[in-house]
Amino acid sequence: MNALRQFSACLAIAIAAAFPVHAQSSTTLRIVPQANLTVLDPVWTTAHVSRNHGYMIYDTLFGTDANGDIKPQMVDKWSVSPDQLTWTFTLRDGLEFHDGAPVTSADVIASLNRWSARDAMGVVFRGFFSEFEEVDAKTFRIVYRQPFGLTLELLGKAGGPAFIMPKRVAETAVSAQIKEFIGSGPYVFKADEFRPGERVVYMKNPKYVPRKEAPSGTTGGKVVFVDRVEWVIIRDPQTQLNALRAGEVDIIEQPAGEQYATLRTTPGVRLVEAIPAGSMYTLRFNFLNPPFDNVLVRRAAMVALGQEQVLRTQVAAAGLFRFCRSLYPCGSAYESQNTGIFTGVANPEASKKLLAEAGYKAQPVLLMRPSDFAALAKAPLVVKQQLEAGGFTVDMQTMDWQTLLARRAKKDAASAGGWDAFITFNSSTDNLNPLTMSMMNASGSRGWFGWQNDPELEEIKKQFATSKTDAERKKLAEQAQLRAIETVTHVNLGQFNQPAAVRANVTGIVPAGAQVYWNIKKVP
């Protein structure tokens, strides 16, 4: 009898061990991020998934609200000297890193130093900047040699933001990745639960003191209503959709284009414009080699291309793309319909005329096509057809995205392993002004791939950086646009959106210039 009781007890323990009951937190938000998070240092890479990770755990001095205005975030008050050379900032109360240490001016200065060495706009800022001054634990100054008119835009931009890290972390050489992931943001990164390629876990930061204002863009009160956020890495788009339907995940950040038709009719799922500004498709040239070293040939390509056909083929889902002639995103502060010869509508006859004028001898143009990147795989097929209709001979070479990334860094002629043109897309928040737009970097070999060298455009950008009023900046931004179109820095192929797919029981997503996860409520 005793043996039987012992056996029963053992059996019960074994069953209990085999079928444990796990307490499921009702406030765990499960999200399929846009990509697998592989680099945790948002300064080291321009990958958007790393930037979004940054918004989870770090805070910024300023932010961009839903109207595109810059508003304070970690900063309480600030002032500018009459000569505009000295900016003084005071941090607000209650700022604390996840390890309990207060956020100080020294942390801010170290963070700005490291970030500005890598960020495109930060590099421009360093051309004007003289020094940082630590006034006291909560007050610091930026001192310029020459006035820089975009200080607040620099510190509050949503794309490539200046995240504030502890000084010891921010002192990591810019050539190396940080090894400690401690911020003062609304979530705490759970390093012990980070499973690369599987799961990234964040816990609510109980010590975070949100601002009193309502959340708007990347500004306002970053109030967290869930206890835990899990980024679940699911590569296959069909599996993402199945997981959302089954309630295993709550949000798909960027569903694949072909899923939208299904998502629109899936019960219990809605589409939310989490990044209303969307993204922009562009065609970029190699300025170093024929035929695109000739501005007339670039113009021919520009007039040969029509946005609508590209967008209809590539984005496909109705209502998710828009015709936009402006090089700055339509709906943004510097949008301008003054686009000179660029209409965004295909005109093959005009293209042929320009090619004849340029003396183009039908030499093949090597267009790179990344077949494995769904968001970019179809557009080159249309562009090829349009260029050919405009009189070009196109050699479209299909490759994977990583090969394209490596090949576009080669300055050689196409026949020697280089390239002539490729299509890419940028987040609209990266194209908000001439300083942040990669394609308008015309500083030659130090510039963006394609290596355009145009001192005149660079001069307009310099004036833009030093301008003092919004009206002046608006005028200069338009001038930069016209110069970019005249020299054909790139061809704007239109604007598109990738709304997030969200389960009906999840509310409160804050539309912003980046994917942010505060203010979200989940009904169990």
Next chain:
Amino acid sequence: MLRFIFSRLLATVPVLLVVAVIVFVILRLAPGDPAAVIAGSNATPDDIQHIRTSLGLDSSLLHQFQVYMTNLLKGDFGYSYYLQKPVTSLIAQRFEPTVSIAFGTMLFAVLVAVPLGTLAAWRMGGWLDRFLMGFSVVGFSVPVFVVAYLLIMLLALHWQLFPVQGYKSWSTGLWPWAKQLILPWFALGMVYVALLARVTRASVSEALTEDYIRTAKAKGVSETAVLFRHALANAAVPIVTVIGIGVALLIGGVVVTETVFAIPGLGSLTVEAVLNRDFPVIQGVVLFFAFAYVAINLLVDLSYLVFDPRIRY
């Protein structure tokens, strides 16, 4: 036999060295630049160069090879370019899901296919035999991902019996672990059931024509004993060989299964590493798989000793 095992293990060293060299060379010849991938699409050439320098990718290939081989001989597989974690720890992290899929799939396949194949051989031409041969054709012809999506649609989405995706470690309990894996086992197992059932049927049917079977029957041994103790035991060597090859083939199969079911195993680690051009991880995983392949073949060879006493090493 110990001498045999030792010599076989010793032989794996040059095999792995050759694999290491080939993988290193192929990766460096293939297009793609890890630094460009890490830097992201908005990075400037300067950013990429910074990263290339910090990863040591700007040094000569010969120097990179020298460093790689020296570290390898010390048992150091290197660090992931992205995650700054040792490759060995990444492999260890992803080992359990892959072993769980592979082991479960093979167990499922053996438990289903061997009895069915044996019975089909016993009643050759009967309904079970015809069904099994028909099933083999279907199981072999339908790709794993099609079976997987069909199973997800029916059993996970429609009847909600199993989860759509993900993996739970066996440390969370037997049922949570198995529940996540039942669909992957079925999806991937179909091919191996088809393969093993055919081989078992062929081997057993051949064994059933042997003289010792007739002798056993003449001695009055029961039909079941003749079938399982004599025929199947003697047909075991080719079956075990196919199981061994099947385990090796599973390495390819798990890549698809892990992708469809979002299981973070070695297959998905390989895919991520290839897409990101994470050279140290690719090299480490390929070496690991090569070693696993050699080890499985050794185990299969050793198992012959159990199934066929005539074999001596």
